[in-house]
Every structure is written in structure tokens, then in C-alpha cells.
Amino acid sequence: MSNTARVTQPVVVATGGKLGSGKSYFARFLQVHLQDNLGMRAMVLAFANGVKSAVLRECPNVTFEQVYGFKTTESRRALQEVGMRYRATFGADVWFRDLMTSVRYHFEAGNAHVFIVADLRFLDEARLMHQLGARMILLEAPERTAARLRQESSVPEVRAQLAAHASEMQCELPEFRGLMNAIVPNDGETTEERLRVIVTALGFEPKTAEK
Numbered sequence: 001m002s003n004t005a006r007v008t009q010p011v012v013v014a015t016g017g018k019l020g021s022g023k024s025y026f027a028r029f030l031q032v033h034l035q036d037n038l039g040m041r042a043m044v045l046a047f048a049n050g051v052k053s054a055v056l057r058e059c060p061n062v063t064f065e066q067v068y069g070f071k072t073t074e075s076r077r078a079l080q081e082v083g084m085r086y087r088a089t090f091g092a093d094v095w096f097r098d099l100m101t102s103v104r105y106h107f108e109a110g111n112a113h114v115f116i117v118a119d120l121r122f123l124d125e126a127r128l129m130h131q132l133g134a135r136m137i138l139l140e141a142p143e144r145t146a147a148r149l150r151q152e153s154s155v156p157e158v159r160a161q162l163a164a165h166a167s168e169m170q171c172e173l174p175e176f177r178g179l180m181n182a183i184v185p186n187d188g189e190t191t192e193e194r195l196r197v198i199v200t201a202l203g204f205e206p207k208t209a210e211k
Helices: 023-038 048-058 064-068 073-090 094-108 123-132 142-152 156-163 166-172 174-178 192-201
Strands: 011-016 042-045 114-120 135-140 182-185
Touching (some): 011 023, 011 123, 023 114, 023 135, 023 192, 042 094, 048 064, 048 073, 048 094, 064 073, 073 156, 073 166, 114 123, 123 135, 123 174, 142 156, 182 192
Parallel strands (some): 011 114
């Protein structure tokens, strides 16, 4: 029997961390690992998927590449502003509700049964993920974060503003950190060994041969 056939509820994994810490890279690695090594049908999602759609709808000067690819100062600010405005208008759980709608749709359609959320940033969203029973990990990479900020802006004051945004700071809160299944330093070279350590910390073990 396949792993897919035994699953009656979606499995959710959430990766937290500041910008440039390796969240999306790890999410893609985990997706491939689960599919190739454990026979699990996995999909990468993000709270920001809805934010990005809203930015492209509301900000004609921001391009697809600037929100889904390498972000500029302008696109980063637009994502932060729109994301926070929707939270203030529709509730702090607005992007969680949006995400879970996608999870339910794809799970019931049989498209995936493991969902990897690549951008856990806010304490209230971490609490909701914890209540859901999600497996959560925090990646810490201050050198990578600083390097990404330098790429996005050459102005120190602008970099400081981007770094001080709530979406970048809440992962430092003790309660946020306490909700994580693991906190992993991720500066330096991302090796396959390190990635597999993270996978094990999340409770995904390799298949053993049936006797």
C-alpha cells in the first residue's frame, strides 16, 4: 500500500525564517525528498501566494518577476504593505484562511497530501499552524539575510526599514521559537547532509525495505 493511500488528512509542514534564510530552497528539497524517497505526493504553497496576487492586481508598476522572482525594494515594500493591509482589513488570519482553502482543494482533488508552506513569518500564523498539528521548523541565517538585503537595496536606511518590518521580526519572539519542532542554523553552504538532518527533525524517516 502506498503512503498516499493511508493518509486521510493533509499533512502540513511550515518553514519559518527571515528573508534569504533558505525557506524556499528547503521547501523544494523537501518536496522532492518526500516524493522520491517516501512515496508522498507533496506540494509547496505559501501564505504569500495570495499577497502576490493582490500586489499584481493593485500595483501595475510591479511585475510578475519582481514578486515571484528576485524582489526589488519596491516589490518587497508592496508585498509588506499589501499583506499587512489585508490583515488589518480582513483579520490577522486572512492569509491562513486563504492558504487552507488551497490545501483543502488540492487534498480533496488528490493532487497532494503533504503541503509545505515556505514562508511562516507571523506569530499568530504559527499559533494557527500549531493548532492544526503542523510540523514547523525555523531556519536562521543572519549572514544570508544581510546579503539578500544588500542585493535588494544599496541604501542602509532602506535595508533597515525592510529588516525591521513585522514580517521579518516576529520569528525572533520567544513564543514563535517555542512553537517550532526544530531551529536550524542555515548560514554557509547548504549541504545535502544538513537538509537531511532537517528532514529527520521534522519526523520524516526514509522508507525501510519490507521483509
